[in-house]
Amino acid sequence: MTTPHHHITLDELLASMGEAGARICEIDASEAGAGNISIYVGWDLDLHRRFPITEEIELPLPAPALAGGTVLVTGSGRRLRQIAANPLANIGAVTVHAGGLTGTLFTSPDRLFERLTSEFNSHLAVHDDQVAHRGITFQAVVHAQPPNLTYLSHIPAYRDTERMNRAILRWEPETIVSLSQGIGVLEFMIPGSAELQAANVAGLRQHEIVLWSKHGTMSRSDLSATRAVDRVEYAETAAHYEYMDLVAGGRAEGLSREEITSVATTFSINSPWL
Helix, strand or coil, rough: CHHHHHHHCCCHHHHHHCCCCCHHHHCCCCCCCCEEEEEEEECCCCCCCCCEEEEECCCCCCCCHEEEEEEEEEECCCHHHHCCCHHHHHHEEEEEECCCEEEEEEEEECCCCCEEEECCHHHHHHHHHHHHHHHHCEEEEECCCCCCHHHHCCCHHHEEEEEEEHHHCCCHHHHHHHHCCCEEEECCCCCCCHHHHHHHHHHHHHHCCEEEECCCEEEEEECCCCHHHHHHHHHHHHHHHHHHHHHCCCCCCCCCHHCCCCCCCCHHCCCCCC
16 A cells, blocks of 8 residues: 655654644643654665664564554653654564564664664554554554643543533634534553553544543554644643533633634534534
8 A cells, every 4th residue: 555655755754743742841741751642654664774773572462463563662661752852762673574573673872762662562553453454554643641631531520422522612613614523432441451452442443533531541543642632732732622611610601612613614614423
């Protein structure tokens, strides 16, 4: 499967991860070492020039659909705001071997992390599932911790996918266009656990962004890391409106269902939330 992404170089991919990390921090969705980013690439990249150090690793879960591809991923504990200044210190590249059980980890002499992000299993599972089901050759996945969305998930009534979407899609006309499939809401699960990984994969089949209750979000994009961040930004902005309305005592009416539907119709948007 050929896509327009095939001309993108490793340096451009690393730069896009830096830009995405910086924006996540600008919207206060990644404190200190929180948050992580990965990009799956289904074509050959020249890794040795930037990442000359190699080691064989066992993958945290089988990823047979990714065999022959590469996953660029942030290191554990690294600050997303520092990726842009020195991506080689903060990112590793994993080429997946045949069978999807093992891989080769490529890193730079500048490497400042001991291991890849603790959420690597969730990233890997989403990439494997999307490649297996959709045949994509490029995907970016971003885990962030946007405060307004995360706060709402601490309120039991908002830990419901329908309630959350009815709440956040009503504040700006752009939201139904940019998040037409809405946001999937998952219950709280232990970070890095197999339970979260499985629920996350299922959620990201239906939605392009999911909320890990009392924790953060994971979003995906077939276009770029920055587009995956855009989904966080749209959802977080909507959640901020919802938070403001809660603080104000629920005085704002928001967009009506009819107004949201008219926007969707104008822009030819199909959505389960109309």
